[in-house]
Amino acid sequence: MLDDLETLVLRESFSSDHAAVAASAGVVAEVGARHLGTGPETLVVDGVTHLRWSFGTPRVLLLAHHDTVWPIGSLREHPWSVVDGVARGPGVFDMKAGLVQLFHALRSLPSLDGVCVLVTGDEELGSRTSRTLIEEAARACEAALVLEASADGGALKVARKGVSNYRLAVHGLAAHAGLEPQKGANAGVELAHQILAIAAMSDANGPTTVTPTLMGAGTSVNTVPAEAFVAVDARAADRAAQEAVDARMRALTPRLPGTRLELRGGPNRPPMDPASSAALFKLAEHVADELGLGPLRGVAVGGGSDGNFSAGVGCPTLDGLGAVGGGAHAAHEHVIVEEMPRRSALLAGLVEAILAGRG
Incomplete structure (x- = not known):
């Protein structure tokens, strides 16, 4: 052997x-x-x-x-x-x-x-x-x-x-971070709002876990981020809980004017x-x-x-x-x-x- x-x-x-x-x-x-x-x-x-x-x-x-x-x-x-x-x-x-x-x-x-x-x-x-x-x-x-x-x-x-995997993309608008940041739509700040909303989907000490994992935003230190993303790992003990998480992920809405969300993925393993x-x-x-x-x-x-x-x-x-x-x-x-x-x-x-x- x-x-x-x-x-x-x-x-x-x-x-x-x-x-x-x-x-x-x-x-x-x-x-x-x-x-x-x-x-x-x-x-x-x-x-x-x-x-x-x-x-x-x-x-x-x-x-x-x-x-x-x-x-x-x-x-x-x-x-x-x-x-x-x-x-x-x-x-x-x-x-x-x-x-x-x-x-x-x-x-x-x-x-x-x-x-x-x-x-x-x-x-x-x-x-x-x-x-x-x-x-x-x-x-x-x-x-x-x-x-x-x-x-x-x-x-x-x-x-x-059961396992679900998602990738949430945030689309914003780039602008010069020093000269006119108000003309941009900060995808990174919007991402922060979404990460907090996603993390709150987990049951406190319960069987359902919804965990933001890989994430990123921006292209340079003096540019308002136009794009951002977060990967999400979700686990649930039964199909009803898995479907409930999926519905909540698809119900996410942007908080900042000028930003847009794009969700990909879903349940992977029952x-x-x-x-x-x-x-x-x-x-x-x-x-x-x-x-x-x-x-x-x-x-x-x-x-x-x-x-x-x-x-x-x-x-x-x-x-x-x-x-x-x-x-x-x-x-x-x-x-x-x-x-x-x-x-x-x-x-x-x-x-x-x-x-x-x-x-």
Whole structure:
């Protein structure tokens, strides 16, 4: 498993670099073919490379991704290593160890009939080119198991918030900041009003969060800004709250004369409701008990994954079945090595139980 993990980590796969993602897909295909006995379909959508294995009539969908948030060259600062039972390297936790566990789990099964494996190449960018593939596969299956990394302490992810992304542009009018600022319409000041209005959409200590993130305005220090923008990340636990935020974003109006607003974006991932994972989590608990893997814990998380899409089309979905470790997207990203075969065994047992009609 460590050899496979090293192979995948050393092939960097920054989401925005289509050539790097294509090269990574080739390596993933080779590793997967060695364990599954056959190569995948290679699906290129708008330049992004995805992989799919199908065995018989699919009943269980295994979802994973091979792209990462790490720019090419990150290995120089964050090299692959295994020290004191901890593996490190770009993308090791999110989610290349999950891919390794998936392949080893399926290799241990007596038959793969009824299994579909979909490995996407743009999950970290919102799955724009793979969403249709995910939803089509999920509609045909009885269950979806997502190999995203686990939550703290190895907890499975039984619910996820829905994700919406927006870009609000403010259009104003430039003028000389010293000679005649009154002849301009300050897009930066208007942006400040809008940022405060957007931030106020969050529930105080509640599940809905609406967060202004990337922002900018102006072209020079002595010019009234004619253009400004803010990116917004919104998370909601259910569809009603997600739709309410969307309505409030679209109802924003300018405060300053001479300024105009332009909103782009909207809901990206639907919420993954706890009900979609309840039966699968219960089945996973039974499997873990049978295998002596100890009690399982399930948690709701704010981050989105491709599991939001499978759950969104009505396919029962259980997430967080991948690596145990921490530090996703951060310099301390790592995987606890001794947990890899345990999680692989849990996945194998869960797939086998579903195919046997136990859940």
